[in-house]
Amino acid sequence: MTTQQLINQIHKKQSFLCIGLDVDLNKIPAHLLEKEDPIFEFNKAIIDATHHLCVAYKPNTAFYEAYGIKGWKALDKTISYLNEKHPEIFTIADAKRGDIGNTSTMYAKAFFEDLAFDSVTVAPYMGKDSVEPFLAFENKHTIMLALTSNQGAFDFQTKETAGTELYKKVISTSKTWQNSENLMYVVGATKASYLGEIRQLIPDSFLLVPGVGAQGGNLEEVCHYGMSANIGLLINSSRGIIYASHGTDFAEAAATKAAELQVNMASILQKKSQG
Amino acid sequence: MTTQQLINQIHKKQSFLCIGLDVDLNKIPAHLLEKEDPIFEFNKAIIDATHHLCVAYKPNTAFYEAYGIKGWKALDKTISYLNEKHPEIFTIADAKRGDIGNTSTMYAKAFFEDLAFDSVTVAPYMGKDSVEPFLAFENKHTIMLALTSNQGAFDFQTKETAGTELYKKVISTSKTWQNSENLMYVVGATKASYLGEIRQLIPDSFLLVPGVGAQGGNLEEVCHYGMSANIGLLINSSRGIIYASHGTDFAEAAATKAAELQVNMASILQKKSQG
Numbered sequence: 001m002t003t004q005q006l007i008n009q010i011h012k013k014q015s016f017l018c019i020g021l022d023v024d025l026n027k028i029p030a031h032l033l034e035k036e037d038p039i040f041e042f043n044k045a046i047i048d049a050t051h052h053l054c055v056a057y058k059p060n061t062a063f064y065e066a067y068g069i070k071g072w073k074a075l076d077k078t079i080s081y082l083n084e085k086h087p088e089i090f091t092i093a094d095a096k097r098g099d100i101g102n103t104s105t106m107y108a109k110a111f112f113e114d115l116a117f118d119s120v121t122v123a124p125y126m127g128k129d130s131v132e133p134f135l136a137f138e139n140k141h142t143i144m145l146a147l148t149s150n151q152g153a154f155d156f157q158t159k160e161t162a163g164t165e166l167y168k169k170v171i172s173t174s175k176t177w178q179n180s181e182n183l184m185y186v187v188g189a190t191k192a193s194y195l196g197e198i199r200q201l202i203p204d205s206f207l208l209v210p211g212v213g214a215q216g217g218n219l220e221e222v223c224h225y226g227m228s229a230n231i232g233l234l235i236n237s238s239r240g241i242i243y244a245s246h247g248t249d250f251a252e253a254a255a256t257k258a259a260e261l262q263v264n265m266a267s268i269l270q271k272k273s274q275g
Numbered sequence: 276m277t278t279q280q281l282i283n284q285i286h287k288k289q290s291f292l293c294i295g296l297d298v299d300l301n302k303i304p305a306h307l308l309e310k311e312d313p314i315f316e317f318n319k320a321i322i323d324a325t326h327h328l329c330v331a332y333k334p335n336t337a338f339y340e341a342y343g344i345k346g347w348k349a350l351d352k353t354i355s356y357l358n359e360k361h362p363e364i365f366t367i368a369d370a371k372r373g374d375i376g377n378t379s380t381m382y383a384k385a386f387f388e389d390l391a392f393d394s395v396t397v398a399p400y401m402g403k404d405s406v407e408p409f410l411a412f413e414n415k416h417t418i419m420l421a422l423t424s425n426q427g428a429f430d431f432q433t434k435e436t437a438g439t440e441l442y443k444k445v446i447s448t449s450k451t452w453q454n455s456e457n458l459m460y461v462v463g464a465t466k467a468s469y470l471g472e473i474r475q476l477i478p479d480s481f482l483l484v485p486g487v488g489a490q491g492g493n494l495e496e497v498c499h500y501g502m503s504a505n506i507g508l509l510i511n512s513s514r515g516i517i518y519a520s521h522g523t524d525f526a527e528a529a530a531t532k533a534a535e536l537q538v539n540m541a542s543i544l545q546k547k548s549q550g
Contacts, residue, residue, distance in 0.1 A: 155402030170431065
């Protein structure tokens with residue numbers, strides 16, 4: 001998918017919502033556990049109920065790997081279902097991968113070719129030759145960790161590094177890499193005020209913003225500091241949507257929560273287009 | 276496995292060799308491609324031929340994920356084979372994972388429980404709460420990236436951060452984390468001279484050292500700077516061993532290459548015990 005196709009979808013749906021598909025068998029409704037593939041059945045129901053309200057889905061690979069082969073099969077079925085039924089939706093493998101060149105190419109093949117995701121999240125610690133192999137894939141997007149939403153972000157990411165904070169050094173260095181136009185960045189909503197400074201470094205790049213809702217980030221504040229001329233934001237919510245109810249009405253409850261966010265996003269987009 | 280069991284095995288086998296099982300279907304002997312599970316058959320033959328010469332095996336997950344469900348099954352079969360036939364051997368899932376707390380616990384379950392590896396490699400960028408969930412597992416080991424063997428290591432890892440190099444900041448900070456005694460560290464052999472300084476920070480921790488052989492690292496130099504009182508080194512070789520021959524004699528050729536390294540290691544251990 002091209003970035004322009006993503007932007008078009010945002011305008012059409014009046015939404016820049018990404019729904020995180022982090023399926024924990026201990027948290028899904030009990031009646032699904034009797035199905036042959038409870039994880040996929042849960043995802044399918046969530047997708048069927050929310051696809052008109054969001055522009056992206058983001059399965060976190062940890063939740064699938066934890067169930068071994070069964071989990072990997074559920075991930076495969078989920079992305080296949082998305083690509084078949086809703087090819088216009090942007091898909092993110094939240095995998096936070098990264099390795100030396102040759103090995104990163106194997107990861108890129110796993111997520112871009114075998115599973116056919118539109119994008120994958122990567123970690124920056126190993127530098128240029130660990131990320132460039134992902135960037136070489138045409139019309140695929142590599143979403144690099146910059147400033148994450150957790151407390152541990154303050155351990156290294158915000159530390160002064162080579163004259164600036166590490167996360168800024170990561171962002172500015174990454175702009176020099178080959179095919180850097182295929183980069184997006186993870187910036188946590190819990191650090192909304194940092195977004196203004198980040199926008200000075202990357203005025204146009206898309207940012208994937210986790211942490212709205214359950215982790216305490218504020219949608220209006222994120223948009224105030226982080227929205228670009230081309231929107232440039234994907235706001236992720238996982239638990240706040242998919243676990244809105246633990247009953248048989250879980251999909252409807254998820255749609256209600258997603259609709260609340262979508263309505264707020266539509267209002268923000270409308271104000272922006274008028275402003 | 277406890278660290279002491281690993282040390283005992285090193286003394287018994289007179290080896291601190293780790294063999295990387297990075298199986299690329301384009302590089303394995305053609306006759307294996309006719310088998311139902313070529314990746315597992317390759318690994319099984321390598322393990323059968325080399326298990327007496329090494330103390331650890333390290334499959335890199337990228338090479339399995341690239342083949343989707345088939346690849347994940349081959350990984351599952353490989354670790355099961357190792358745990359059944361050679362339970363004394365230390366197993367490393369080279370996965371370089373890391374995510375926010377809850378999610379890192381799912382990764383830890385994937386590798387420590389579902390696949391039953393003794394250890395997993397992790398990336399430090401997200402800080403304390405991304406690594407501590409791994410450290411909570413008893414008699415399991417978490418091998419954190421410190422200074423990697425690739426060129427990209429110079430992008431961030433060696434940059435001055437909070438008054439020292441980032442990789443040193445990562446190491447010293449990690450020592451304050453809960454259950455930090457379960458940490459080991461990745462330090463590339465191509466940066467052997469850095470090992471002396473690293474040993475001042477972590478005199479006793481085990482270091483996983485990739486980069487000997489194909490990447491140009493030197494065994495004697497690594498041991499000179501990096502060996503601790505309790506050895507404290509696992510030297511990894513992947514391509515140099517497993518792709519020593521592309522013919523039907525691949526396993527014997529791998530054993531020959533592994534034996535060359537083991538003989539050098541035995542000589543180093545002997546000198547050490549005499550010195």
